[in-house]
Amino acid sequence: MHATLPRILAKGHALDLTESSFGELRRSDDVLTDFAALRQRFDEDGYLFIPGFFARADILEARRHITQKLAEQGLLDPAYPAIEAVKKTGADMSFLADPRPAVEFMNSLAKPNAAMQRLLYSGKIIGLFEGFFGESIRHFDFTWVRTMGKGFGTDPHCDNVYMGRGSSRLCSLWVPYGDISYDIGGLMVLEGSHRQAERLKNYLNRDVDTYCENRPEGPKIKAGEIPWKWGGVLSNNPYSLREHLGGRWLSTEYRMGDLLIFGMRTVHASLDNQTHFFRFSTDTRYQPASEPIDDRWIGENPIGHGVAAKRGMIC
16 A cells, blocks of 8 residues: 555545555656657556646636635635635535536636636647647637535546547646645546547447437437436446456646646546545646537537537437
């Protein structure tokens, strides 16, 4: 067992921290300016972890906008400076379970946040992806902003089932807006899972916005009365999933300025937040401009997983 690691939880399950089951993400800042080496590393690992890519001050500026918004909505404990993001006891975040309010909330944290917009959609990060893809790039127009209080992290999943209607080379970028220790709970990826496409093909070939129009729930889904029939989760138990698929869960204690890039078929999840602090992060997507793009996530007001995104099929 790693001698210095605390008890690490995912979906309420204590992870096996033996060296054969849990490890650190491999750093790729050593090949940051060598795009051929970056592509090779990505093919090998299914992800790229680049510590200190962004200036810490720029991340802090974007974080300040988030905490100000949360303070205005009464979600932060006023006994502490807002920038510390201490969740107010009893603060109700249940509205995030409804897709429409959740989208509005994320837009309020992202669209007016000039520092975040600069970080994610201009300058260094665009140069990184253009070098990585070897051509001009295009990004999705929606920014996923995560505000995770104390509780369970995200279930293990692959992003392909949520945004797989365009380029197969689409990449996700995860950026933390705070220093994230293991008890606050950052992102983790399952080692080698990007090479298990054949084993996971029944899962990867699905789309959360397809439904069986000839079944009883079909009309309700079409009318928007049922947001999703299937939520895209691969497993509710990260511990048993790792035992089933093999490999190690890989994570680290992230610092402001770090980033993690991964592909659509890399299994990932997030650790539980065991603290009274909010954990902030963003998910954004980038791809070659020459390739098809998933139209659910483009435009001024993307349709996302709304009614317009649903596709009926005969089952």
